[in-house]
Amino acid sequence: MTNFLLGGNFFHGSIPTYIGLTFKTLQTLSLGKNNFFGRIPVSITNISGLNALDLSDNKFEGQVPINIGDLSNLQFFNLGGNILGSNSTRDLIFISSLTNNSNLRTFAIDGNNFGGTIPKVLTNLSYQLTGLGMGANQLAGTIPEGFGNFFNLYAFDMSSNYLSGEIPSDFSKFKNLQFLGLNQNRLSGEILYNLCNVTTLFHLDLSSNLFEGHNIVGNILMNCQNLQELDISQNKLSGVIPPLFFEMHASLVYINMGNNTFNGSLPLEVGKLIHLVVFNISYNMFSGEIPPSLADCLDLEHLRMEANFFHGMIPSKLASLTGIQEIDLSSNSLTGQIPRDLGKLQSLKYLNLSYNDLVGEIPTSGIFANASQVTLIGNHKLCGGIPELALPTCPMIKPKNNKKSKVIVVLSTVLPVMVLAIGTIFLYYAVHQRRDRRKKDSSTMHTGGEKLLRVSYFELKHATAEFSADNLVGSGSFGVVYKGRLDQHANRVVAVKVLDVQRNGASKSFKAECRVLRNIRHRNLVSILTYCSSIDSNGHEFKAVVYEFMENGSLDMWLHPESAERMKSRNLNFHQRLSIALEVASALDYLHNHSEVAIVHCDLKPSNILLDKDLVAHVGDFGLARLLPRNTISSSQEGTSSSVVLKGTIGYAAPEYGLGLEASTQGDVYSYGMLLLEMFTGRRPTDAAFVDDLDLHNCVKMALPEQVWKIVDPSLLPEEVEQNRQIYQVDAGDEDIGLSGDINKVQKCLVSIFQVGLGCSQKSSKDRMDMKQVARELHLIRDAFQRC
Template sequence: MAWSSVLKELLLLGNIMLSFILPSSTTAVRFTNETDRLALLEFKERIAEDPLGALSSWNYSTHFCQWRGITCSRRHQRVIALNLESQSLAGIVSPHIGNLSFLRIITLQNNSFHGKIPPEIGRLFHLRSLTLSNNSFEGEITTNLTYCKSLRLLNLVDNKLVGKIPNELSTLSMLLGLGLSSNNLTGNIPPSLGNLSSLAEISIGYNNLEGSIPDDLGRITGLEFIVVSSNNLVGTIPPSLYNLSNISTFSVYDNRLHGEIPGDIGLILANLQWLSVGNNLFTGTIPVSLTNASRLEYIDFSSNEFTGPVPDNLGMLPNLYRIQLSENKLGTTDGNDMNFISSLTNSTRLKLIVTDVNHLRGSLPNSMANLSTQLTTLYLADNLIYGSIPSGIGNLFNMEDLNMEFNDFTGKIPKEIGKLHRLQRLYLNDNRISGQIPSSIGNLTLLSVLEIRDNSLDGPIPHTLGNCQQLSSVGLSHNNLNGSIPKEILYLSTISDYLYLSHNALTGPLPSEVGNLKNLVKLDISKNKLSGNIPDTLGNCLLLENLYIQDNLFEGMIPQSLSLMRGLQDLDFSHNKLSGEIPEFLGTLPFLTYLNLSFNELQGEVPKHGIFRNASAVSVAGNQKLCGGIAELRLPTCIITASSKRKSHSLLLKVITPVVFMVLVLILLLSFIFRRYLRRPRRNEQSPAPPFPQHLTVSYAELFKATNGFSEANLIGVGSYGSVYKGILDENDETLIAVKVLNLDQRGAGKSFISECEALKNIRHRNLVKILSTCSSIDFHGNEFKALIFEFMPNGSLEKWLHPEADGQQVLKKLSFMERLNIAIDIASALEYLHHHSHATIVHSDLKPGNVLLDEKLTAHLSDFGLAYVLSEFSSSSASNGTNSVAMKGSIGYIAPEYAIGGKVSTHGDIYSYGILLLEMFTGKRPTDEMFKDGLNLHCFAKKMACPERVMEIMDPHLQMKEDTRGRTLEWLVSVVKIGVACSMDSPRDRLEIRDVVTKLHSIRKVYEGVGTHEDITILAPR
């Protein structure tokens, strides 16, 4: 019995020892899995910022295959994909990533990773896709990547990489896509890239590459996409590239290439869709064979040395929507250079024709009336075009930009031009157009720029111009216009850039209504026959920088009210009949650099301060009764008589005596206040800490200088409580800033300032606008001044991208489906942070397109926290239920319905606003659109159409979609619309949570990019 027991113990011990010596397959899997888990934890350790909690699930409580962003193989449970795109992560990529030996896909784009790309990635022999675009990676491209022999996609676009493109990349024989654009790469394009026989895409634009385009690239027979734009390349385009019959996109824009484009290019590259050779040194003629590339959509030959005619067969390209031929030497001497217009009438998708700055000669054919009604831009400026403007131009009813300046047009402006109801910019200046300005021009209610200077127009300025309530720039000078200045124009406070009426025959006074032009920067009414006094109301034009009223018949004194125009730089009152003394305030204007008061009837002593100290900047000639001033002006010395002394002495007594009396009374009053109140015991109250102790407060003077005196030219937006200006705070740095100036006369503006400071002082997120500093001071007039200084967003607000026509803005391109989806994800991410991840739950309360700003990469940043509620005493869960009901403010159309009946402030209100905003982004319709009445609103409208069969009816017509993915995009669009509908339900309980919104939108993007499945998208059906 004892031996049996001993034997069992020996067998058990042996098994234990064998388990160490010969581990089972399960143990081996467990060991290799442990390697992956430890590598991922090391990856997490190097992440400095994770505001969205993307890595919160990376812990010991769950298996790493369940961690967010991780995909494992089914059999061995090894990590095969790491996808953390657009998670606002910041940090460096750990070298331990090289231990994930089964990794096939790395996707880290749209984050804030920095440092070098770890060379350990070269150990990932199974890696197929490496996407690190839109980060801040720096240093040289590691040659260790060449060990990843299975690599098919290498995308390092938009980082800070430097150095040369490694020759060793030529060993990646399976590479299909090479994206290195928007870095700081130098050197030559390696000819060895020609060894990548499988390559379909080369994108290396926007670097500092030099040398020539290697002829070896012509050996990549399957190449479809080649972009080498915006480098320093020289030489010619290798003939071998013209043999790549599969090429659909060919862009060498903005280099120093020369030579001629082969005449048979259209025959060889028959699959071309995009051809861009602009801004180079190419010569020769534009090949007529382009029409053989029947899929061609985009042609850009601008800024070269091309000669000869514009091919008159381009209309054979049915898909052509954009043609740019500006700044060449195109043209002949036969006077028929505009015949190509007739051909283009067959291109029914045409949206843009740009042929300005050439030598095109001839008249416009009447057939231009038959051009595509989709045409939005027609630039024919600076050519040799003559004849009249065809009346049929009125058929082009979608026209937004019409530029025919610097030609030789004659005849009248056709009244049919009033049919172009979407026109925003009209340039007809520097021609020989005669007759009157048609009153129908008042029908152009979206017009922002009207330029018809330097013609032979006569008659009065039409009063109907007052209907153009978007006008910002008006140029009517150098004509023969007569009559008075219409008051209707002077009511247009939108006129901001300039109002030029000089060199005409205008009569009568300058109407007092000129004071309505409070945003105007430049006013020129010189060389007319205007008379009367200069109106005091002109001083209301506080932003004026240039004021020219010379060569008229004005009389009386220079108004004292002009002292309010502190930003004046140029002032010319010469050749009038002005009288009285030169006002002292002219010497106190801080930016005045040119002052001409010559040939008037001014008298008295010339001041010696300010601009009057610079004789080269001041002219007072022709005023016979002036004296004094600095010696360089060579004026007689002022003589002080005995009677004038007595008068001065008497005046001093009359002025000083009451002033001294008032000062004594004031001193007595202040001493009483000190004794009565200020000596009382004070309560133990602490002064409130400044809202942003980490920032230096900026002075009013610094902001005044940074924004050029809060010039209208620097104005970028106007809101409920103030205006926003762009500026440069540090001239050495030249970094642009945005200055939000509170209008403290507006009720609630002060509270808005406090609310915004309170909301912004402790939050930080890549999708929230970053506040840089504050200003609480006194302006030059002694008024209270408050401002917030933010980082500048060069692409403006989402409002101007979605509805450019409403603001008279020109958008260079329309937003694509993916761009809109990325913006929607950015906004949702910002809300998720405010509601769940900031120091306290914050309700934004005014979510709308105007409060979403876009940076240079179209990344969205939520702004304007003037109505925000900081629910610091609530947890996230309780905050969703809301705080006590208050007088809720916001923007009509975006306010949650429960607020209208006194409901509580809650995060559900932001969700409703987000839902409406999301629907607006993809339908292009505002919630306040005129169509929404009688119970119909944007929510119901979208809800009825949220199916593949009808979604086209509500889709924004400007939403760009790729033709090859159009059907699938419509499915994704339906999913997005359903999210918007689910967020904008009437009942707060029925709305989606913002966390779910972020997850679902990310899933849609994955499917769109081909890295997810339709099963990832589970959208609530509209109720």
């Protein structure tokens, strides 16, 4: 048997260790796109006549046999799409054995866990090499010189690694290169000025790096005359796009220049790109009017021009783009009416015209009949449309009256009154405008005047290593949270909460969280850095919120460690727990009593309390939060019936929420009470020991004050109490057990803390404390403890 072809099936299992001893005459071994797992047998190197080895897209792991180069006739070598390697500097040691193979044409190890730096010996592979793929690994360091000697190379892919430095100067020596992928790395400096000496290049992807430079489109890319796909997005590039560039690159199919600082107007010559399918120049500084000639790009499917400075009207000619699927012109300065003919575009699935200055009536046909596919917010002069848009109805236009006499009579009667009324209104608004300006200035100061970071889906994807499971730090009701590093923002470490938009209520949660966090500032609240509402690489809706990263995770992880080892390293002492309890109380007091509108968190629990590097508490996850007018808040308010079902979390949600009553600050107080009791007992409200009428509240209540040591988290027990454990379990109120005065003071502090917890977790909302009182009580308890 000379060929063993099993590619593209659903086979699974491991490769027999004896394969190289049994099939010595094989020339082709193709097992790609299956579910094989395990290690690559060393015996495979005994198949001396093998010229094609394809193990791609399986689940092979471990290291590549170090003597794989014994396959001296090998021409095709593809191990991509597995989990090979261990992110180690020795992962690529096997490459040295391949340098004696003069027949090698394809070398692909992309999509694995190979780490370390790119070995210089890689440049000694056969100069007959046509394809080199090492993307989506863990490679770091610089790209060595020497690859320019591969004169036959047509595909070079080092994307999605951690490479740094500049593009090697010998890349200009490539003669036949067609595909160059260096995207999603940390490459920097200016783009190689003679990169486009490679006249055959048709795919160039330098996106998501740190490249900088001015007018690279005219000075560098102009000579890449056969380009079909160009992506230089998410860099630090600037300058204008010269009209000649579009004239000389009519073959372009894909252009992405988004997230840079390009400026100037968009030339009319863009209409020369008759094969263009994707055009993205979003998040730049382009200005001028949108050229109507874009309508000449009849193959266009995705048009993204958001977050620029375009002005003027939306060209009605865009309605001739019959294949268009996505149009985003949001966050510009566009004026005039929405072209009605856009409703005739049957392929259009997403239209975003938000945050412009559009006026007039919204069409109701085509895409405008589906509120989930159209975004128009931030255009305060629009009216009409379908009811789901919830916009005001357009004013009725009354027919003209041609009788001059009636006009004269009406004017002579009404005009003086109107002048007087307008003058009065003008004076009124002049006074109130000053007052509103003061309020606005005050509000700006309140938010710190901070500008949101500008991030896109692709930047978040890169920051989290393509939302890798290794960066997963937690999950919640509506999504998952990843740790990420924003290269474009000084390597800032962030937490990225990615919403599961398919989950019912996720979009509502996203809006609630953005609305609440953008208007509040407090040292014990999680700070929102930015949010992203976009389309992912598969064309699906993508929503994420980006926060400060909290190094010490959630309070839940500290209160309930998963293992004994973690319990030793993660244990909060009495003082730390008391400080955290006070910080959370301070945050809730601010939300309830000191923010511009009263804010109800609605889902307070340990997993939503995050701890920074100094173990300072920050309340997070406002996905269920409610904004309430001040005049509806009362410490004794029982609430009214509501059709809104508050999901909350069992054990922490106030009892009245289960009856369908509306959110109130007293609901948060209940949740806080249960949280406080949990912090000092170490027991969740949903502990299996709580059955029938026994719950955490009643358990603590029955133990106070004499039996307090029975209910305290064992990790908080002083050594002296631990030694007398058998005695105090019998009668903790007996003074003969011999506890010292300091321990008795700690006991009093504990009793006071538990009393606050009980006062917050009363079944009736009118009997509960308020957060201002809670914060004050805990301050007194902490002061007393520090004097112990």
